[in-house]
Amino acid sequence: MYRTLFPSDFLADLERMQRQMLRFAGPASSIRGFGRSGFPALNVGTTPESIEIFAFAPGLDPATVDVTIDRGVLTVSGERKSELPSDGNKSAVHINERFNGSFRRVVSLPDDVDPDNPTAKYADGVLHIRIMRRAAAQSRRIEIQ
Template sequence: MSPLFRSTADFFAELNRMQSMLDRVFPGPGASIRSQADAAFPVLNVGTSPASIEVQALAPGLDPSQLDITVDRGLLVIAGERKSQLPPADERVNVYANERFAGRFRRVVSLPEDADPARVEASYRDGVLRVSVAKRESSLPRRIEVN
């Protein structure tokens, strides 16, 4: 280790400082030298079944009572806030990587035309928010009797 740096922590702190300077000059989705790039939160899985549109939001650490889920004009909006779990900053605590998102978030999913906004169910368990939007009865396949 160079005598310029007293410890590995000092070395990585200097790299992070230089990375921050570069991010100010060249903004964009970047990553710290010791963490991954920011991604949208919560991460979504969206799919369909014959009877519904299914959305799963992978969002551990949320208080379900603080979630705001709305459907309006063909858009499903999932909004809320995730509190930070980091210890308060002081001279004894250094955070080298912070990959866990904290703060307000809002995700918007465009629903297909056959989604029924009057029939939406949501549940939150084990860090996964599940939203199910039923399809309109008129759009579901049905068997036609031949006379």
């Protein structure tokens, strides 16, 4: 009764091509980079004392996640295993909207971060990474005498 203008395979191919283009585009040039789709979803913010990164990765084993800082670039990478049945001809998957496979997210950090003392905590499906700013870069009030 209802017909679509494009077959569903065509739209799936377009979505796949868009994801590949975004993956090959590389990291954003600054911490204020534009939003990109990907796994895990990221929220990045700043305070006067730190850079706060939240990676939303429910159901992920924290032991399978690597967090590294190298030359002002934070990388969050790992792999999520598929939990779908794989009995060959005996099973079929009808809808699969959950991401599985290898992932890698990259965030360019500002020059005033202190890469020697980051912290990372995983709780309730959220990886919280805090990277402190150098003390010399933080503003401070000077008393007038």
